[in-house]
Amino acid sequence: MSQAVSPVEITTPKNTIPLKATNCQKNTTMNQNDESSRPNTPTPSEVIRKKKDVQRQLKQLAKPVVWRFVLALSVDWMVIVGAMLCAGMWPTWWVCLASVLVIGTRQHALGVLGHEAAHYTATRYRKANDAIGMLLCFWPIGGSLTGYRRFHQRHHRHLGTEHDPEMHFFQSDEWKIPVKTAAPVWRFIKGCLGMQILDYAKLIRSLLPKTKTEWVGIPIWWACFALILWVLDSLWLLGLYAIAIPTVFWALIELRGWTEHRGIAETHRYKTHWLFQQILFPHNVWMHYEHHQWCYIPFFNLPKARALDETTPVVQLRDVFEFLGETDHEAYARNNGSHLTLDHFSDQVLHCS
Numbered sequence: 313m314s315q316a317v318s319p320v321e322i323t324t325p326k327n328t329i330p331l332k333a334t335n336c337q338k339n340t341t342m343n344q345n346d347e348s349s350r351p352n353t354p355t356p357s358e359v360i361r362k363k364k365d366v367q368r369q370l371k372q373l374a375k376p377v378v379w380r381f382v383l384a385l386s387v388d389w390m391v392i393v394g395a396m397l398c399a400g401m402w403p404t405w406w407v408c409l410a411s412v413l414v415i416g417t418r419q420h421a422l423g424v425l426g427h428e429a430a431h432y433t434a435t436r437y438r439k440a441n442d443a444i445g446m447l448l449c450f451w452p453i454g455g456s457l458t459g460y461r462r463f464h465q466r467h468h469r470h471l472g473t474e475h476d477p478e479m480h481f482f483q484s485d486e487w488k489i490p491v492k493t494a495a496p497v498w499r500f501i502k503g504c505l506g507m508q509i510l511d512y513a514k515l516i517r518s519l520l521p522k523t524k525t526e527w528v529g530i531p532i533w534w535a536c537f538a539l540i541l542w543v544l545d546s547l548w549l550l551g552l553y554a555i556a557i558p559t560v561f562w563a564l565i566e567l568r569g570w571t572e573h574r575g576i577a578e579t580h581r582y583k584t585h586w587l588f589q590q591i592l593f594p595h596n597v598w599m600h601y602e603h604h605q606w607c608y609i610p611f612f613n614l615p616k617a618r619a620l621d622e623t624t625p626v627v628q629l630r631d632v633f634e635f636l637g638e639t640d641h642e643a644y645a646r647n648n649g650s651h652l653t654l655d656h657f658s659d660q661v662l663h664c665s
């Protein structure tokens with residue numbers, strides 16, 4: 313697969329704080345040496361065998377299963393249609409508000425599935441993969457598969473470096489570390505209210521379509537959607553659907569701006585509550601660490617991929633947010649094998665470290 317980026321392809325970040333050798337690391341080395349003298353230490357042939365076994369399992373996990381993708385997509389769309397039906401049947405302000413919230417979370421879920429299609433993990437038939445990704449994931453959120461794919465491939469290839477296009481987003485003072493405890497929550501609320509609409513517009517400008525098919529297809533898709541709603545005498549629901557994109561959908565994308573790579577050149581490896589997984593981080597998008605390790609593995613197999621790496625620490629989501637606040641950032645990076653990204657920190661922190 314052309315999009316697959318193995319960990320060795322990811323360039324060493326330039327703009328990072330190198331980790332110092334610590335007593336902790338030295339002790340670890342000593343302990344490893346001690347263990348090597350123990351009788352149950354794996355032999356070189358056992359290590360090679362285990363490595364081959366992991367590679368074999370990764371190969372199995374990398375197979376796209378179209379029905380699983382279509383099932384996830386169908387559930388998301390059913391929730392969207394259900395929320396629109398509710399608003400159509402009981403058009404009170406609070407039902408409409410709840411509908412926008414629900415629609416926005418599922419538009420985000422469509423975006424996550426679109427991300428899968430950008431990695432060719434929906435189905436192994438590339439034309440079908442792209443058709444599904446465009447018609448049912450990207451176009452309904454006003455995005456472009458080809459624009460996103462180009463942007464995102466560069467993100468994987470140059471993660472945490474100045475060539476990573478994501479590094480150019482989230483650079484305003486509000487994103488600088490340390491942030492106040494409630495700052496991400498406040499920003500999320502502001503995002504839901506549409507107050508970050510200019511940042512959303514900035515992203516869309518970076519993801520413009522790369523093919524004529526998409527330049528023509530996106531407006532046609534929206535015209536067809538409007539026509540269906542007009543025939544159903546519910547054209548106003550188009551506004552309800554559309555308003556969720558630069559508000560709730562965008563607020564959720566920004567939330568991931570905090571949790572995925574903020575402050576480090578690699579990826580935060582965290583776990584979170586089941587409810588948050590479903591509402592805020594659908595389709596295992598919270599397993600972003602594993603995605604960056606093996607971006608050719610479909611979303612539904614990421615839990616199995618996670619189980620293959622028992623050595624890299626997994627923190628709680630709240631630990632990630634604590635790291636974004638007033639804390640020992642170097643200790644977090646050291647404990648998790650990460651490198652701090654200078655660009656993400658305020659001058660005040662840099663002068664202290």
Ligand SMILES: [Zn+2]
Nearest residue numbers: 464468603607
């Ligand atoms: Zn990706």
